[in-house]
Amino acid sequence: MFWFKKSKQTFGMQYREQxxxxxxxxxxxxxxNILWAILIGSRYAFxxxxxxxxxxxxxxxxxxxGHFSFVGFALYLLVVFPLSFIIKNERTFRGVSVIIATISTTLLLVDTEVFVRFNFHLSSVVWNLLVNPENGELSRDWQIFFVPMPLMLLVQMLFSRWAWYKLRSLERQKxxxxxxxxxxxxxxATHLIYAWxxxxxxxxxTMQKSNFPLSYPMTARSFLEKHGFLDIEEYNSTLEQEGRPEAPAIIYPKHPLTFATSNTEKANLLIITVSGLRADALQNMPNLHQFAQNxxxxxxxxxxxxxxxxxLTGLFYGLNANYTDSLLNHKTPSVLIEKLKQDHYQFGLFSATNFKDTLFEQALFNGMKLPTSKRIQPSNESAVKNWQDWYLKRDETKPWFSYLNLDLSDLMHAQKIDNLADEQALYQTQLAKLDEQLAKIFTQLNESQQLDNTAVVITAEHGYVxxxxxxxxxxxxxDEQVQVPMIVAWRELASGKEDKLSSHVDILPALMYHLFWVQNPxxxxSQGHNLFDFTQSRNWVLAANYRWFAIxxxxxxxxxxxxxxxYQKFDRTYEKQASDRPPLGLFLDVFNQSGSFIEK
Structure with missing residues (x-):
């Protein structure tokens, strides 16, 4: 019995010591491994x-x-530390730890390349893209990044063995x-500095928010507001004006644009947008419907x-909407507006909302004096009347560009109607009023015989729900929110309906090519295709905001x-559907396109 107790005590001491x-x-x-992670993670700097x-x-x-030391120690604390109690054999324990560490460092190496190509970090969807057998060529490309894995495993094993036999010496290192x-x-410090x-x-x-995988920097807006260090209204106003602070810098355009010379007279350009104009609204607007027939x-x-x-980002920049914050941050001009300035076009800019949308003053028309109405509540009627006055006084010997920003959405939301039938009736009333104003524009263009040399684009920033x-x-x-009318009157286009899938990003390359003879691809x-090229067809278009890509x-x-x-899947009626198998090829196309203008 004494021998058994002594053996049990000895075994307990050995277990604790091991x-x-x-x-x-x-x-x-x-x-x-933290040093390994820091070394590999330094690639993000490039x-x-x-x-x-x-x-x-x-x-x-x-x-x-700070980040990779925390992630490395967290991996040890959550995985390796518990294994030291579970696995009794030290060689098995070290072997399992080496395998886990090798896999982790290899995934980090792969993540750096994922970030290069897609501006995303590894996720389940991205991983499926990399190993998807339908994209064999891509899968072969990624296999290259698993080549160093045996070498990493060897180095990990050598250090594991060396550290175990030198453990007594290492423990004395102060x-x-x-x-x-x-x-x-x-x-x-990383989190405190980012919070500030x-x-x-x-x-x-703040632009470094998503530099590293598994990075979620701390914010402290509520705490600072509570203690009087932050004016949240002023903060939100700044975000609205200048875009979200984590938005990346972009290269736009990628290369300087060149233009061919032409002996033809420079064409005029009129763009009319109506915020809240639904795609099905034309059937209740006889004047606009008649214009669309021609x-x-x-x-x-x-x-x-x-x-x-x-x-507006898609319409004037030809870029997906996830670039909006970057355009606001860096006050990036549109290549279309810059070309119009370069060719000395007369500008006529008018807005029913006093150009309240931040993209106008902050980027699109930055540095230009935007006319504003003296009315307390600007209206479509006043905007159209101001356009008519400008049109009559313009210099007829020079080409002109005019943008007319009209509105239905704000007019509707200001009423705050709870009843669906009443809201629909009010919308029809507003459509009728808007149609009357558009008729005045069409009449004036016809009377001045300017339509033959004027490209007229009528569309909406978004629809209405x-x-x-x-x-x-x-x-x-x-569809009620993002499917909108697109009507283009231009001498090079035949009248009629075109049912190909198209997007706002397609209008800019069409205008740049057909009006200004741009030579660049x-x-x-732009991220779009020439809208006027009817030989091209799309399989998908992209709508977006700062958080979501909607394919x-x-x-x-x-x-x-x-x-x-x-990711989520919706059917054509916008009902959410279960989806166990995402369309990986489609996602790959979107990822490749979405980061094409990000500065790296």
């Missing part, structure tokens, strides 16, 4: 838009060390504790977004996917 050694070894093994300020650059290195304290301080930068919109730091009507057309700013507040439609991409300055296919099915790889 467990203590495995835990101590685990600390050094985790430190070794991928991201490098900050221009010293403080922004310093933050990158602080976050690099500097190791200091390194742990340093990494902890850097991790805390987010509250005061310091973009050289023009080209694109009946399967979608806006680039579900808000005014995102719709009945019984939905402005807050309700933030993430709504139903569409991809240099709309030709049959009306939609796939929504966010930057974290979450």
């Amino acid at each position: 467990t203590s050694m495995k835990i101590s070894w685990g600390h050094w093994f985790a430190f070794f 991928i991201i838009d490098w900050p221009e300020t010293f403080f922004g650059k310093l933050y990158f290195f602080i976050s690099l060390l 500097w190791f504790r200091g390194v742990g304290v340093l990494f902890t301080c850097l991790f805390v 930068a987010d509250a005061y919109i310091y973009r050289p730091i 023009a080209t009507q694109f009946t399967h057309h979608y806006s680039s977004g579900n808000t005014n700013n995102t719709g 009945f019984q939905a507040s402005e807050q309700d439609v933030i993430n709504n991409f139903s 569409d991809s240099d300055y 709309i296919t030709a049959n009306g099915t939609q796939y929504h996917i966010d930057r974290k790889g979450n």
Whole structure:
């Protein structure tokens, strides 16, 4: 009995001693892999838009060390540390730890390349894209990044063995504790600095929000507001004016544009947008319907977004709406507006809402004096009357560009009608009034005989959803919200209906080519295709906002996917559907296109 108790006591001491050694070894093994992760993670410095300020650059290195030291230690704490108690054999324990570490570092290496190509980090959807057998060529490309895996495994095994046999010596190293304290301080500093930068919109730091995988920097807006350090109304106003602070810098256009010379007279351009004009509204607008009969009507057309700013981004920039915040941040001009200025066009800009949408003053017409109405409540009537006055006084010897920004959406939301029938009746009333105003424009153009040399584009930033507040439609991409009319009257186009799938991003390359004879390929300055080229067809178009990509296919099915790889499927009636098998090839096309103008 005494022998049994003594043996049990000896076994307990051996178990505690071996467990203590495995835990101590685990600390050094985790430190070794943290250094590996920092070394591989430094590649992101060559991928991201490098900050221009010293403080922004310093933050990158602080976050690099702080983030990967935390992730490495968290992996040890959640996986390796429990295994030191579960697996009794030290060789088996070290072998399992080596395998886990090798897989983790390999995935980090793959993530850096994913970020290069798609501006996304690894997720379940992205992983399925990489291993999808339907994309054999892509799968072969990614296999290259698993080639170093055996070498990494060998290095991990060598360090594992060396650290185990040198453990007594390593335990006497006094500097190791200091390194742990340093990494902890850097991790805390990463989040505190980001919280400050987010509250005061310091973009050289906030633009680094998504630099690293598994990175979720801390924000403290509510805390700062509660203690009087942040005016949340002023903060939200700044975001609305300048875009979200994490938006990346972009290169637009990718290359300087060149134009062919032409002996023909320069064409005039009139663009009319009506916020809230639904695709089915034309049947209740006789004047606009008649105008469309003598023009080209694109009946399967979608806006680039579900808000005014995102719709204007596609229309005037030819870019997907996920670039809206970047355009606001950097006050990026439109290549169309720059070309019009270069050719000395007369500008006539008029708005029923006093150009309240931030993209106008902040980027699209930045540096230009925008006319505003003296009326307390601007209206479509006053905007059209101002356009008529300008049109009569214009210099007839020079080409002109006019943009008329009309509105239905704000007029409807201002009424706050709870009854569906009353809201629909009011919408029809507003359509009739709008149709009367458009008739005045058509009459004036006809009387001046300008239509032969004038391209007229009539569309909407977005549609209108009945019984939905402005807050309700933030993430709504139903046909009622994003399918809009697109009517183009231009001498080179035959009148009639065209039912090909089209998007707002397609109008800019059409105008740049047919009106200004641009020589560059569409991809240099747009993500769309020439709308007037009827030989081209699309399988999908993209509507977006700051969070979601809404992929709309030709049959009306939609796939929504966010930057974290979450996705949803909707049928043509906008009812959510179960989807176990995402369309990986379609997602790959979207990912490749979505980051094509991001500066790297």
